Amino acid sequence: MLLPFLWMIFxxxxxxxEIEQFRLNPLPVEWHPENYTDVLNNKDISFKxxxxxxxxxxxxxxVLSCFTSSLAAFAFARLRWPGRDSVFKLYLGTMxxxxxxxxxxxxxxxxxxxxxxxxxxxxxxxxFTAFGTFLLRQFMLTIxxxxxxxxxMDGASHWQVYADVILPLARPGLxxxxxxxxMGNYGSFFWPLVLIKSEHLRTLPIGMLYFDTMYGRxxxxxxxxxxxxxxxxxILFVVLQKYLVQGIQLGAVKG
Amino acid sequence: MGFLVFTLGPVLFSFGAAFTNxxxxxTVPFHWVWFGNFTKLFAEPDFWLYLINTVYLMLGIPxxxxxxxxxxxxxxxxxxxxxxxxxxxxxxxxxAGVALLILWKALYNPxxxxxxxxxxxxxxxxxxxxxxxxxxxxxxxxxxxLGAERVEIVANQFGLGARDAIIIMGIWxxxxxxxxxxxxxxxxxxxxxxxxxxxxxxxxxxxxxxHVTWPQLAPTTFFIFIMSFIGGLQGxxxxxxxxxxxxxxxxxxxxxxxxxxxxFEEFQIGYASAVAWVLFIMIFAVTLVNWRFGSRYVNx
Numbered sequence: 001m002l003l004p005f006l007w008m009i010f011x012x013x014x015x016x017x018e019i020e021q022f023r024l025n026p027l028p029v030e031w032h033p034e035n036y037t038d039v040l041n042n043k044d045i046s047f048k049x050x051x052x053x054x055x056x057x058x059x060x061x062x063v064l065s066c067f068t069s070s071l072a073a074f075a076f077a078r079l080r081w082p083g084r085d086s087v088f089k090l091y092l093g094t095m096x097x098x099x100x101x102x103x104x105x106x107x108x109x110x111x112x113x114x115x116x117x118x119x120x121x122x123x124x125x126x127x128f129t130a131f132g133t134f135l136l137r138q139f140m141l142t143i144x145x146x147x148x149x150x151x152x153m154d155g156a157s158h159w160q161v162y163a164d165v166i167l168p169l170a171r172p173g174l175x176x177x178x179x180x181x182x183m184g185n186y187g188s189f190f191w192p193l194v195l196i197k198s199e200h201l202r203t204l205p206i207g208m209l210y211f212d213t214m215y216g217r218x219x220x221x222x223x224x225x226x227x228x229x230x231x232x233x234x235i236l237f238v239v240l241q242k243y244l245v246q247g248i249q250l251g252a253v254k255g
Numbered sequence: 256m257g258f259l260v261f262t263l264g265p266v267l268f269s270f271g272a273a274f275t276n277x278x279x280x281x282t283v284p285f286h287w288v289w290f291g292n293f294t295k296l297f298a299e300p301d302f303w304l305y306l307i308n309t310v311y312l313m314l315g316i317p318x319x320x321x322x323x324x325x326x327x328x329x330x331x332x333x334x335x336x337x338x339x340x341x342x343x344x345x346x347x348x349x350x351a352g353v354a355l356l357i358l359w360k361a362l363y364n365p366x367x368x369x370x371x372x373x374x375x376x377x378x379x380x381x382x383x384x385x386x387x388x389x390x391x392x393x394x395x396x397x398x399x400x401l402g403a404e405r406v407e408i409v410a411n412q413f414g415l416g417a418r419d420a421i422i423i424m425g426i427w428x429x430x431x432x433x434x435x436x437x438x439x440x441x442x443x444x445x446x447x448x449x450x451x452x453x454x455x456x457x458x459x460x461x462x463x464x465x466h467v468t469w470p471q472l473a474p475t476t477f478f479i480f481i482m483s484f485i486g487g488l489q490g491x492x493x494x495x496x497x498x499x500x501x502x503x504x505x506x507x508x509x510x511x512x513x514x515x516x517x518x519f520e521e522f523q524i525g526y527a528s529a530v531a532w533v534l535f536i537m538i539f540a541v542t543l544v545n546w547r548f549g550s551r552y553v554n555x
Contacts, residue, residue: 002343004427007369008358104518104528187352189493194519205353209497212357219361229354237349241342 005230012036012223035224045214047225049200050207057119057203058185061126065181066174069132073170074162076133077140078148092134107194117197126185132177139173140166179240183233204229296530301505302513308418309509313487315422320479322430327438328468341431341439348432356497359424417507421494434479441475442468481545485538510534 013031040047075081076088106125115121143166151160167174189205196202202210208229215221296302326344330337347355362368449467458466491509495501501508501516508516510530518527 002346003369004355004358004362005346007362011361104514104524104531107519108524183349189353189496190515193496194515208353208357212360212497219364219367222357222361226354226358229352230350233350234346237346238342241338 008223008226011220012227014220016218016220032220035220036228039211039221039225039228042211045207045211046200047207047211047228050202050204053201054186054204057122058182060119060123061185062178062181064123065126065132066178069136069177070167070170070174071162072133073136073140074166077137078162078166088137103190103194110195116195117201119201121195122192122201122203126188126191132181135177136170136173139170143169179236183236186233296526296533301508302530304505305508305510305513308506309488309491309511311418312421312425312491312507312509313484315425316480316483316487318422319426319429320434320476320483322426323432323434323479324438324472324476326431327435327442328464330435330439331442344431344435346431347428351428351432353493353497355428356424356493359420360498363420417499417503421491421498421507424494434483437475437479438472441472445471477548481541484541488534488538488541 012035013033014035015030015032039045072091076084076091110116110121110125113121115124147169148166151164187205188203189209192203192206193209196206208225211225212222330341330344362370365371445468449471450463453463453467489511491507492511492515495507495509495512496515499507501512511534514527514530514534517523517530
């Protein structure tokens, strides 16, 4: 299971000729940590910049997504208005549409709005997801209505009920959504590939692709880059495990 | 209410926009060709190849689900250190992305990749020195011996090639992932009494699995199958773009990759949209199956 990862780590420390020769012992004969600095300081591929871009974009998408999804979830879970349930089903239905179908019109939309090749273009379309709304709504439905009623009796408006009662209680759900959104966006490939043309705006996955295209023959460098790509994910995962498992089960139990 | 409109608006807009590009040609010479794109795409022999590619790659799905189930059953035994194992199994799924694809591209390298190195070691040890290790990503061979130029069974195409490489990688990535967790949750919901009753009736481990675990997990399995099926129809894009650029002789081009190349490399937006819609209709059909039969399985 883990063997590919191990190979990757060892390979990232080897010089190229070691990778090409066949030896029984997978450990490097000489350790070359400068593979890593070579990747980071490479002039054609500004890795540090890509890291920043990915984190920046993913962070914004996560924040916006949590905000808009929680508002929408609140509206669907708590407020009463005609057609609420049908609209919700419709909203859910959009989740069924394959990404490719919406990519093309979204792209032309970005062209019209002159948002091609920009941070905004990367962030805004990704900030609205039906998945987030669905997840949070399920969560909010489990919060007892009596709390709302108590607050309303004390004179709270909808907005106050939302901000002071529901939001704090929905925190576990929000955390799960935040994790998933961040992860999903960090590794997002199709959309940045299509949208970004300038080198300085590339996100990490795209940067990796170009790196592989240009330096593909140097497996050791590529592996170093891959390790750097994956390590933050592994750290995040180990730290946030509990929430993740919770989140998957939360989203799936209702079918 | 204002919040609602604000959040719904963009989603509905992209929903609507998906309809508008139906039959349009490129933005400059603009005219309606109605069903022209569709007839063109069905007549194109490559389209059928790509459809078959997509379906072929989906053959790994049952294997992946089976492995997930197996792992879940293993983990469900309440051994010590279960959390550690669960983390390890889930890791490939979690870190999935371009970095992993590039890693596997290196692993599959026919000259010095560890996979072929190990295969060759094995072949030498067993004495089969004239059998060659597969060339994976540059080979058009596959387990069903489907020819690449014309879609039919061709004898000398039997072997392990690009598509199989992707399938294997896919199984590794997905086996310990979300599906395994879903199965774990499902298993923990099975009441112990059922197992005890089965034990009293004299059922051994395997029989218990067949008659208690498997039927109890049926709704989960159904859900997983449908979701994987839908995902599989849309998939294969990243693998194709990063690892093979559509594969030797177009063998790893899936429908999503085809849509991408048509839309963003050749800028035939109308044609690409038509293909995307065909894909959507296929997915929609599967979803209908889910609605029709899914409720039968839900036991509230």
